[in-house]
Amino acid sequence: MGATVTTEATEVRGDARGPLNVSYGKMMMWYFILSDSLTFCGFLVGYGFTRYKFMDTWPIADEVFNHFPFLHGVDAPMYYVALMTFILIFSSVTMVLAVDAGHQMKRKKVATYMFLTILGGLVFVGSQAWEWKNFINGSYGAVETRGGSILQFVGEDGKQIALADFVVLDPNRGEATLTRAKATWFVNGPSQSTYSLAEVQAGFDANPAIRIRTQNTTDAKHKEILSREASVERLKDAVLVVEGANLIRNEYGHKTFADFFFFITGFHGFHVCTGILINIIIFFNVLLGTYDRRGSYEMVEKGGLYWHFVDLVWVFVFTFFYLV
Numbered sequence: 001m002g003a004t005v006t007t008e009a010t011e012v013r014g015d016a017r018g019p020l021n022v023s024y025g026k027m028m029m030w031y032f033i034l035s036d037s038l039t040f041c042g043f044l045v046g047y048g049f050t051r052y053k054f055m056d057t058w059p060i061a062d063e064v065f066n067h068f069p070f071l072h073g074v075d076a077p078m079y080y081v082a083l084m085t086f087i088l089i090f091s092s093v094t095m096v097l098a099v100d101a102g103h104q105m106k107r108k109k110v111a112t113y114m115f116l117t118i119l120g121g122l123v124f125v126g127s128q129a130w131e132w133k134n135f136i137n138g139s140y141g142a143v144e145t146r147g148g149s150i151l152q153f154v155g156e157d158g159k160q161i162a163l164a165d166f167v168v169l170d171p172n173r174g175e176a177t178l179t180r181a182k183a184t185w186f187v188n189g190p191s192q193s194t195y196s197l198a199e200v201q202a203g204f205d206a207n208p209a210i211r212i213r214t215q216n217t218t219d220a221k222h223k224e225i226l227s228r229e230a231s232v233e234r235l236k237d238a239v240l241v242v243e244g245a246n247l248i249r250n251e252y253g254h255k256t257f258a259d260f261f262f263f264i265t266g267f268h269g270f271h272v273c274t275g276i277l278i279n280i281i282i283f284f285n286v287l288l289g290t291y292d293r294r295g296s297y298e299m300v301e302k303g304g305l306y307w308h309f310v311d312l313v314w315v316f317v318f319t320f321f322y323l324v
Helices: 024-053 079-103 107-137 197-206 228-235 255-287 290-294 298-323
Strands: 142-145 150-154 211-217 223-225 238-242
Touching (some): 079 107, 197 228, 197 238, 255 290, 255 298
Antiparallel strands (some): 211 223
8 A cells, every 4th residue: 555645835925924923024124124233233332332432532422513504604513413313204204104005005195105205215315415525524624643632723712713714824835846756646644634734833823812622521521622831732742634534533533433423324324225225116116006916015014114224223323423
């Protein structure tokens, strides 16, 4: 006698249910969100430890992120970053409305809310690029000492002043003619600044009211301002002029601050751009009626999970990087 084994083929469909009665596609999205959350957590924990270690020389966020479009010269600490945060959170609201409209199989409403979500993401990315531009270009300028400390300049009222407001330009600048013997093809060192150290020194000497502000923070969360005599002595240690910020040095204070800013906000910005691309693909599929033919708008829900994750991560970045 022979045993007969019967095998039934089971069709694996896109809406097949996995554990906890959740579709496999949605479960994989949750797995991705969990793993990516641990990545961002590691970045923020590293930032927290580094900031705690160099707390006395860490830049004050209200002084760094105080620009607002079309309000040149107006001190608006954190206003623009708060507006960016509001826009991103509002895009999460429109995504929720898109998911709800998908449950009701209302294609036009899904398309409308998806379009608003994409628009909010684009505005956020554009705002972040504008914030990067201001951070990279800088506002005031400073000088760096042999030990790597940043020295800024303040007036009689204790407010920081820009190098352009007091430097004395060398009358012979730009008149020197490079010969073949004097020409330099490659320079191993910092990029050329707008003003030379000698011009900054001359401007400082010509304005007795100007004093030096160090990168050290006092108990009142203000930077230490030296006396005129101490400022003169401290400026003797300056070796180069720093304007703006990059991965090597920055005019705002401790060098690591710029590294974390570029890496954390840039990594989050990459996630936002990815989310925008995903939402655009979903948006066109909605217009084409793809999900109506499938009989389910679950793809909108899975895209919404990713978008909510990106928004939630920014809330933590905004809190720990900008506010605390």
